[in-house]
Amino acid sequence: MKKVVIIGAGPAGLTAAYELLKEKENYEVIILEEQNQVGGISKTIAYKQNRMDLGGHRFFSKDDTIMKFWKELMPIQGKPSFDDKKLGREKPLEIGGVDPEKEDKVMLIRTRVSRIYYLKKFFDYPVTMKKETITNMGFVRTIKAGFSYLKTIIFKRKENSLEDFYINRFGKVLYSMFFEGYTEKLWGRHPSEISADWGAQRVKGLSIKAVLKDMFQKASGKKNQETGETSLIEQFWYPKFGPGQLWEVLAEKIISDGAILKKNCLVQKINIENGKIVSVEYKNENTGQTEKLEGDIFISSMPIKDLVADMTQSLVPEEIKTIANGLPYRDFITIGLLVKKLNLKNKTDIKTLGNIVPDCWIYVQEPEVKMRKNTNF
Secondary structure: OEEEEEEOOOHHHHHHHHHHHHHOOOEEEEEEOOOOOOOHHHOEEEEOOEEEEOOOOOEOOOOHHHHHHHHHHOOEEOOOOHHHHHHOOOOOOOOOOEOOOOOOOOEEEEEOOEEEEEOOEEEEOOOOOOHHHHHHHOHHHHHHHHHHHHHHHHOOOOOOOHHHHHHHHHHHHHHHHHHHHHHHHHHOOOHHHOOOHHHHHHOOOOOHHHHHHHHHHHHOOOOOOOOOOHHHOOEEEEEOOOHHHHHHHHHHHHHHOOOEEEOOEEEEEEEEEOOEEEEEEEEEOOOOEEEEEEOOEEEEOOOHHHHHHHEOHHHOOHHHHHHHHOOOOOOOOOOOOOOOOOOOOOHHHOOOOOOOOOOOEEEEOOOOOOOOEEEOO
């Protein structure tokens, strides 16, 4: 039996353990987690009997294997939830699924509502070509955006940067309105300084053409979530107690399958012999001691910069050290607002900015506003 040491109990580390334990007779799995909670940046924080997500992680994939994996961990909603009843919402529920008012381990079916706040007005996201959008943009700006997009159809840019990628798909006017400032807020650098490859990962096939195609399909009554772009999906799954709940459930499963999960254990040194990792040393905050763990296989989900820094430096090539030290990382701040009561309203009831809106995300595009996104589930 081979001993596998996994660094990090986020989605990647926990899923790796889950897959290995399908052959539990061949592997002994030990997971080292720096914090006292699993889930990584997908965790959900518990505070005074409230739960706050670090991010709005929607659960949707074109890969049936992934969807099946999630469904096996947490069954899908089969009856209306409290807010569904309150708002009179109808949705395609899972036949034989669980009742979210009676069971906690359940994936809720959420309707996606995303908007952009720009020019002190709300725009649908992805941007639609309906009357409200044109009214918010103004006639002149709409015409400019249209001609700008037509220009990109004729004169395609060579995609050397993320800026080129966006302009080729939306035109320079819409790029300047909805992508340029937001991207710089998010990543701390201008789109012209980011690789075009990043665009394919972030928005995949989303473009004006894809948006128009989606609109015509909906107008004709055709809705196909399986083949549509993920940026255009209208519904997704979401654990009842936030995304962290899924990883908590997975952690429980792999522990019951024989994995050892050590929390509050910060890896500080990675020992290499003959070009192979042979052990790791970590600070066990539970005991206050530095401990050593040997293994046959090592899997890391920690930041690459930290991974290389923890390795025996004399054995790391200078080029690799330079690249690792130069990798930029972005911090983000999540603010959770605790309210005594939330007035649930349908989107059709919204008349003023002061009303509660059932948005999943609001992307804040106003240049003077530093916050980039509001998330609500």
